Amino acid sequence: MIPLTLKPNESDLVSTDVDEGAKHFFVWTIGCQMNEAESSKASAILRQAGYLPTMLEENADVIIVNSCVVRQQAEDKVAGKVGSLARLKAQRPDLRIALTGCMVTGQQEQLAARFPHVDLFYGPSEFERLVEIAPEIESVDVDLAELPHFYQDGSVDPDVTAFIPIIYGCNFVCSYCIVPYRRGRETSRPMGDIVMEVERLSARGVREVTLLGQTVNAYGHDLAGQPDLADLLAAVDRIDGIQRVRFLTSHPKYMSDRIIDAVADLPSLCEHINLPIQAGDNEVLRRMRRTYTVEYYRERIAYVRERMPGVTLATDIIVGFPGETPEQFEHTLQLLAEIRFDKVHVAMYSPRPGTLSNRWVDEVPWVEKKRRHRAVEALQKEICTERNARYLGQRLDVLVDGFSKGRWRGRSRGNTLVFFDAPGDWKGRFVDVQITETSPWYLLGDVIESERPVS
Numbered sequence: 192m193i194p195l196t197l198k199p200n201e202s203d204l205v206s207t208d209v210d211e212g213a214k215h216f217f218v219w220t221i222g223c224q225m226n227e228a229e230s231s232k233a234s235a236i237l238r239q240a241g242y243l244p245t246m247l248e249e250n251a252d253v254i255i256v257n258s259c260v261v262r263q264q265a266e267d268k269v270a271g272k273v274g275s276l277a278r279l280k281a282q283r284p285d286l287r288i289a290l291t292g293c294m295v296t297g298q299q300e301q302l303a304a305r306f307p308h309v310d311l312f313y314g315p316s317e318f319e320r321l322v323e324i325a326p327e328i329e330s331v332d333v334d335l336a337e338l339p340h341f342y343q344d345g346s347v348d349p350d351v352t353a354f355i356p357i358i359y360g361c362n363f364v365c366s367y368c369i370v371p372y373r374r375g376r377e378t379s380r381p382m383g384d385i386v387m388e389v390e391r392l393s394a395r396g397v398r399e400v401t402l403l404g405q406t407v408n409a410y411g412h413d414l415a416g417q418p419d420l421a422d423l424l425a426a427v428d429r430i431d432g433i434q435r436v437r438f439l440t441s442h443p444k445y446m447s448d449r450i451i452d453a454v455a456d457l458p459s460l461c462e463h464i465n466l467p468i469q470a471g472d473n474e475v476l477r478r479m480r481r482t483y484t485v486e487y488y489r490e491r492i493a494y495v496r497e498r499m500p501g502v503t504l505a506t507d508i509i510v511g512f513p514g515e516t517p518e519q520f521e522h523t524l525q526l527l528a529e530i531r532f533d534k535v536h537v538a539m540y541s542p543r544p545g546t547l548s549n550r551w552v553d554e555v556p557w558v559e560k561k562r563r564h565r566a567v568e569a570l571q572k573e574i575c576t577e578r579n580a581r582y583l584g585q586r587l588d589v590l591v592d593g594f595s596k597g598r599w600r601g602r603s604r605g606n607t608l609v610f611f612d613a614p615g616d617w618k619g620r621f622v623d624v625q626i627t628e629t630s631p632w633y634l635l636g637d638v639i640e641s642e643r644p645v646s
């Protein structure tokens with residue numbers, strides 16, 4: 192599953208100005224990078240139809256809320272946001288409000304009753320329905336296929352890095368996951384379309400791309416000729432100007448030798464693999480319907496490390512899954528201690544209506560889930576301390592993505608956070624940084640190549 196961003200962000204905000212005579216739109220997004228990409232596409236459609244973005248929802252003629260239901264916390268935030276728009280709608284009945292994203296699929300009638308002030312409920316990727324709240328789209332004959340699918344992370348230089356969905360939906364049915372019910376079956380974008388899009392981005396100066404999918408490494412099985420992710424990675428690697436390629440999120444079942452070899456052999460592919468395991472116990476994995484065993488996962492990681500000894504590894508863990516015994520949880524800790532990931536995203540199990548595991552008793556008490564959560568975090572802190580210490584004195588290639596807490600911030604090819612002090616504007620640049628201090632969560636260093644212009 193693509194990591195969830197629980198912090199809402201207003202995408203595509205470029206101006207606080209309101210142009211009298213023009214119509215304005217505001218997009219509120221929560222959830223994974225796929226949602227970010229879909230919000231960007233909706234923004235591109237509205238721009239094409241003559242709308243301008245605004246940072247203030249009070250100034251908008253059209254408001255789009257892009258929702259997520261992967262966790263209860265996200266769903267609650269969406270409900271709060273949509274509810275708060277009722278006041279605005281009462282003041283300005285001509286305001287048009289749309290709700291989209293995973294909350295909407297199959298729930299349109301219930302949502303219409305709950306939020307009568309919302310004008311349009313449209314499912315993920317149903318962009319053609321935007322015409323119902325923005326009729327100008329029809330009159331300018333927007334070509335949906337021609338508009339970009341990518342988005343640019345607001346924290347980095349928009350001219351340098353982009354996120355591109357390559358496959359939508361998921362064919363797995365993990366027992367705890369709502370995604371397949373809301374996003375449908377896997378649908379890959381044609382390889383030629385993706386390559387063309389990356390070529391256009393490169394011509395505009397983009398140097399790093401992240402290819403996205405709920406099961407990104409399942410890419411291609413539904414296309415004619417059945418290309419796989421390795422084929423796509425090779426094609427993207429050949430594009431002039433693209434210096435870094437990443438992909439998110441992989442399923443262990445599809446992590447083939449071919450894909451691992453492609454990451455190891457292609458120069459622009461970053462030596463970083465994010466491979467969610469979710470639990471380190473075979474019985475828990477079986478009940479999660481993950482379709483692999485710990486032994487299989489271990490063997491995949493061994494091959495990754497054989498091909499890329501310096502690789503960084505990330506994974507996702509769910510603690511407190513229904514029926515997970517203390518002993519089974521210990522197996523997860525043992526696996527983490529054995530594999531020694533560079534990053535672990537840990538979440539406490541939270542039942543989602545409509546999923547298989549929601550029918551089971553959620554018998555691990557909250558305090559015990561919390562204890563297990565803390566145990567993973569404590570172990571991981573030790574491991575990350577040791578893993579990051581190996582960078583001391585090393586020189587890392589860093590793409591600078593912003594300024595925070597008085598320092599410049601960027602990421603290494605292995606996706607490790609690196610900070611440095613230096614005068615000037617470094618945002619969006621590649622720099623060589625010599626690491627002078629390490630910690631479990633980030634590295635500190637000095638710029639040793641004062642400026643390496645993007646080529």
Ligand code: SF4
Nearest residue numbers: 192361363365368370
């Ligand atoms: S069903 Fe499983 S593989 Fe698919 S998105 Fe959910 S967790 Fe990921």
